[in-house]
Amino acid sequence: MKYWVVKFWVISTMALAFTACGKQTAEETTPADASYQETLMVQLLDAKPGDVIDIPEGVFAFDRSLSLTVDGVTIRGQGMDKSVLSFKNQVAGAEGLLVTANDFTIEDLAIEDTKGDALKISEGENIIIRRVRTEWTGGPKTSNGAYGIYPVQTKNVLMEENVAIAAADAGLYIGQSQNVIVRNNRAEYNVAGIEIENTFDADVYGNVATKNTGGILVFNMPNLKQPGARTRVFNNEVYENNTKNFGHEGTPVASIPAGSGVVVNSNDQVEIFDNDIKDNKTANVIIASIFSSGISQDGMQDDFDPYPEGIYIYDNRFEGGGNNPDGLELQALKIAVAGPMGSIPDILWDGYVDEEKFVDGALPDDMRPCVQNGEAKVLNVDGPNNNKSPRIVDDGHDCALEKLPAITLTGALAE
Amino acid sequence: MKPSVQLFIAVLAAGVFLSACSQEKTLTPAFFPHENPEALSDWGMFSASKGVLQLGEGVTPYDLATPLFSDYALKLRTVWIPGGAAQYDADNAFDFPLGTVITKTFYYPLQGNTDFNAVTYGPDRTVNNGVMKLEGYRLIETRILVRREEGWAALPYVWNDEQTDAVLQRTGAIKPMTLHRPDGRSEDFSYLVPNANQCAACHATNASTKEIQPIGMKARHLNKRSTFNPSVGQLNDWITLGLLSGDFDEAIGASANVDYRDGTIPVAIRARSYLDINCSHCHNPNGAADTSGLDLEPGATGPALGVCKSPIAAGGGSGGLPFDIVPGATDQSITLFRMETTDPGAMMPELGRAITHEEGVELISSWISAMDGDCG
Numbered sequence: 102m103k104y105w106v107v108k109f110w111v112i113s114t115m116a117l118a119f120t121a122c123g124k125q126t127a128e129e130t131t132p133a134d135a136s137y138q139e140t141l142m143v144q145l146l147d148a149k150p151g152d153v154i155d156i157p158e159g160v161f162a163f164d165r166s167l168s169l170t171v172d173g174v175t176i177r178g179q180g181m182d183k184s185v186l187s188f189k190n191q192v193a194g195a196e197g198l199l200v201t202a203n204d205f206t207i208e209d210l211a212i213e214d215t216k217g218d219a220l221k222i223s224e225g226e227n228i229i230i231r232r233v234r235t236e237w238t239g240g241p242k243t244s245n246g247a248y249g250i251y252p253v254q255t256k257n258v259l260m261e262e263n264v265a266i267a268a269a270d271a272g273l274y275i276g277q278s279q280n281v282i283v284r285n286n287r288a289e290y291n292v293a294g295i296e297i298e299n300t301f302d303a304d305v306y307g308n309v310a311t312k313n314t315g316g317i318l319v320f321n322m323p324n325l326k327q328p329g330a331r332t333r334v335f336n337n338e339v340y341e342n343n344t345k346n347f348g349h350e351g352t353p354v355a356s357i358p359a360g361s362g363v364v365v366n367s368n369d370q371v372e373i374f375d376n377d378i379k380d381n382k383t384a385n386v387i388i389a390s391i392f393s394s395g396i397s398q399d400g401m402q403d404d405f406d407p408y409p410e411g412i413y414i415y416d417n418r419f420e421g422g423g424n425n426p427d428g429l430e431l432q433a434l435k436i437a438v439a440g441p442m443g444s445i446p447d448i449l450w451d452g453y454v455d456e457e458k459f460v461d462g463a464l465p466d467d468m469r470p471c472v473q474n475g476e477a478k479v480l481n482v483d484g485p486n487n488n489k490s491p492r493i494v495d496d497g498h499d500c501a502l503e504k505l506p507a508i509t510l511t512g513a514l515a516e
Numbered sequence: 517m518k519p520s521v522q523l524f525i526a527v528l529a530a531g532v533f534l535s536a537c538s539q540e541k542t543l544t545p546a547f548f549p550h551e552n553p554e555a556l557s558d559w560g561m562f563s564a565s566k567g568v569l570q571l572g573e574g575v576t577p578y579d580l581a582t583p584l585f586s587d588y589a590l591k592l593r594t595v596w597i598p599g600g601a602a603q604y605d606a607d608n609a610f611d612f613p614l615g616t617v618i619t620k621t622f623y624y625p626l627q628g629n630t631d632f633n634a635v636t637y638g639p640d641r642t643v644n645n646g647v648m649k650l651e652g653y654r655l656i657e658t659r660i661l662v663r664r665e666e667g668w669a670a671l672p673y674v675w676n677d678e679q680t681d682a683v684l685q686r687t688g689a690i691k692p693m694t695l696h697r698p699d700g701r702s703e704d705f706s707y708l709v710p711n712a713n714q715c716a717a718c719h720a721t722n723a724s725t726k727e728i729q730p731i732g733m734k735a736r737h738l739n740k741r742s743t744f745n746p747s748v749g750q751l752n753d754w755i756t757l758g759l760l761s762g763d764f765d766e767a768i769g770a771s772a773n774v775d776y777r778d779g780t781i782p783v784a785i786r787a788r789s790y791l792d793i794n795c796s797h798c799h800n801p802n803g804a805a806d807t808s809g810l811d812l813e814p815g816a817t818g819p820a821l822g823v824c825k826s827p828i829a830a831g832g833g834s835g836g837l838p839f840d841i842v843p844g845a846t847d848q849s850i851t852l853f854r855m856e857t858t859d860p861g862a863m864m865p866e867l868g869r870a871i872t873h874e875e876g877v878e879l880i881s882s883w884i885s886a887m888d889g890d891c892g
Contacts, residue, residue, distance in 0.1 A: 201717075217831070353827075
């Protein structure tokens with residue numbers, strides 16, 4: 102009996118070994134180097150403030166997550182297509198690299214195919230993420246990890262020239278943070294291309310967001326340590342974000358309709374200007390409250406502000422879009438307001454307002470979505486009345502708000 | 517029995533006895549204030565030879581009301597304090613003096629005797645007079661927490677195949693093994709020995725200060741009948757042994773978690789004890805998982821505890837479900853999905869589990885099933 106067990110074990114091990122070999126030659130031109138895992142782990146453990154950890158050129162395989170806890174460390178590869186950390190065979194750990202440290206810089210490398218998030222940076226100040234590629238190489242799939250580049254509870258952060266592909270939540274995400282610049286990145290085939298969540302003072306510019314479900318998101322979610330406000334989204338190219346939503350049901354991004362350009366949800370003081378936004382099939386811009394997010398209000402903290410207020414949209418170049426919205430409800434809505442051949446206007450607003458803040462029967466200017474954008478129109482979908490009387494609003498948004506100041510990074514990140 | 521055989525046995529027994537004595541004499545625990553010794557034996561907390569694990573002088577075994585689940589590994593926990601005593605605290609981890617060494621050794625009963633990687637589970641081994649028998653068991657790793665001048669340091673040691681010593685493996689390890697459940701089912705899994713940073717990921721219970729703290733060394737986890745001196749409570753025992761100082765009366769009345777398996781205790785109390793030890797080192801108001809807004813410490817209620825709480829950044833961790841806990845609806849509760857799955861990107865805890873803890877899932881299921889209300 103025992104003999105058979107052992108024999109079976111040997112045979113199955115051999116079979117495994119064969120499959121593994123076959124797989125490698127079939128799928129990878131450069132076999133990933135597994136011996137480097139130990140080397141890099143030791144470097145991360147032994148790092149001292151001021152150290153630069155150089156990642157050589159090559160594809161390196163990891164079977165478990167990496168982490169760094171030392172302040173003042175730089176991790177530098179040879180380029181986002183040259184130094185590749187592959188987690189295809191990961192068996193443990195919820196991310197590829199987890200950093201819990203200040204004064205951290207990572208640049209010029211790629212993190213591929215992690216089981217969870219690719220690069221998570223939690224509770225750090227003075228963070229630079231530059232020319233990093235995070236990618237799930239099988240393309241958009243629900244089974245992909247949630248976030249590509251994921252700083253959370255950070256301060257003074259620069260994310261630039263990164264590439265994020267096929268995250269099942271957000272490609273480039275920053276949450277519960279303060280003083281942030283997200284510029285010149287490229288996000289494609291993610292559910293959310295770039296997402297700014299519960300963050301104060303962010304500038305998002307020079308980015309390309311395309312082929313995501315939603316291009317650029319500025320969200321506030323309840324029950325977190327801080328809300329967010331004051332984000333400027335400008336000079337970005339946000340086009341053809343029409344990929345079918347492959348997010349996990351129940352997550353906030355799963356409710357984003359495919360074909361969303363720039364989406365604001367429950368956040369305040371958001372400026373959207375000088376962007377090229379086109380061919381996003383549901384709408385080029387969506388302004389919504391938590392009530393349209395699929396998030397339950399049951400568990401919502403009492404002091405959470407569910408209304409997007411002080412949203413200022415001006416001088417964008419809109420083109421196309423709104424012609425084929427995602428889902429039956431939005432399709433019906435489109436036909437109701439624009440006819441079968443028409444399109445949803447560039448700006449779609451769910452129409453929820455906080456009546457407690459009314460002055461003389463209307464929201465004061467600084468609470469309203471204000472639009473100074475040439476021909477662009479606003480569609481109020483009348484969310485509070487179950488979309489009973491959706492209407493294109495000709496007046497009511499002709500207001501201007503005080504512009505937000507540019508973000509200045511401080512310390513070593515100051516320009 | 518023939519006299520010669522008796523004599524032989526007597527000689528053998530004496531031999532064992534003598535060798536045990538000589539071991540005891542040499543086994544003096546040591547505190548390394550800076551250096552990280554390569555061999556576990558250098559610490560002198562225990563030695564392993566001839567099929568027994570021998571505790572060093574003054575090294576005290578202890579256990580917890582409900583332990584953290586680690587892929588069904590059994591655990592031997594010890595504490596050694598070179599001078600002074602830990603300071604009692606009603607809520608937080610006790611404050612241990614400089615030089616304290618806490619160990620946790622992970623081991624499994626072997627399934628049969630042909631395959632060193634085939635393991636099973638069962639009750640913890642007992643320790644009698646500082647000796648634990650090893651026959652039929654496999655020691656996997658010993659994690660050391662040492663209280664140094666600059667704070668606690670966490671060091672993982674991996675046992676050799678000869679089971680004579682463990683070596684420092686700061687980068688951790690993956691051990692492929694097969695778990696045989698008592699009902700005959702078996703499954704392959706990758707046992708994770710955490711690297712030193714991963715140790716900190718759980719032990720930095722305040723993610724802002726990032727200070728490493730012991731997890732189980734809280735009054736509510738330790739306040740139980742002593743397993744190793746069963747006539748008294750464990751905290752009393754510690755006071756008697758000089759390991760614990762502080763308000764004696766307060767220690768007697770300290771809050772107490774329960775054994776999650778004890779069917780005589782209401783399921784809600786058992787569930788909260790289970791969630792506390794397994795989750796609250798991250799899921800507390802200042803922990804690494806405060807990003808999620810989920811708090812699983814004993815005092816949490818409502819959405820903070822997960823009731824009707826939407827996921828925030830869970831990604832695949834949501835399992836396509838709406839809330840962490842939907843009262844009465846186990847199939848709608850993310851908490852259970854994350855406890856059941858073994859996908860590293862979705863499961864909870866994130867580290868140190870590769871197998872579903874079926875008994876834990878069953879307990880939390882019963883708790884959620886019995887809850888009243890709905891999520892609208």
